Amino acid sequence: MKLHHDQHHASYVEKLNAALEEHPDLQARSAIWLLLHQRELPGAIRTAVTNNAGGHVNHSMFWRAMSPEGGGEPSGALADAIKRDFGSAAEFRAEFDDAGEKAFGSAWVWLARPQHGGKLEVLTTSGHANPLSQACFPLLLNDVWEHAYYLKHENRRAAYLKGWWPVVNWQEVARRFERSALPLEQRWQEDGGLALEA
Ligand code: MN3
Numbered sequence: 001m002k003l004h005h006d007q008h009h010a011s012y013v014e015k016l017n018a019a020l021e022e023h024p025d026l027q028a029r030s031a032i033w034l035l036l037h038q039r040e041l042p043g044a045i046r047t048a049v050t051n052n053a054g055g056h057v058n059h060s061m062f063w064r065a066m067s068p069e070g071g072g073e074p075s076g077a078l079a080d081a082i083k084r085d086f087g088s089a090a091e092f093r094a095e096f097d098d099a100g101e102k103a104f105g106s107a108w109v110w111l112a113r114p115q116h117g118g119k120l121e122v123l124t125t126s127g128h129a130n131p132l133s134q135a136c137f138p139l140l141l142n143d144v145w146e147h148a149y150y151l152k153h154e155n156r157r158a159a160y161l162k163g164w165w166p167v168v169n170w171q172e173v174a175r176r177f178e179r180s181a182l183p184l185e186q187r188w189q190e191d192g193g194l195a196l197e198a
Pocket of ligand 1: 004008059143145147148
């Protein structure tokens, strides 16, 4: 995880800053704004900005979704919603791991809530795409790029997924779940409602 943070995540930040070097107007924008406004980016930097802003946003959420004191079971309203939509927390974890294992290539696996409410969903995104681009609010995510599991788990993605749950920070997931219930105009601010600094 330290290598993942200090090298892989750091390289997205460096590349994003490099791509924006000659665009001070865009430097003032948040990474999530850049990710959600691809069409407003100059064509020459669009791909680099989108990929690296996505890398920064997703990893920023990822670190917050974990804690050395993590693990256990979800509680409160989040636990109720997981039970309602997946049957049980164990069934949710199994569906999440299965989706993560089957995701093709470099991807993320997510627990997300549709923007207009409704059932919680497990979904996957390719590269560094974020469910906010599909009108789903992200609650929990795991990184299934090879760089996440090639060292400790020797490239065994299924073992990595299964071994990750003891560090999941359910309090952070519950915080995101609460945010997902806010009215849209309160959530879809400059940072897409992700409240990454909170
Ligand atoms: Mn990663």
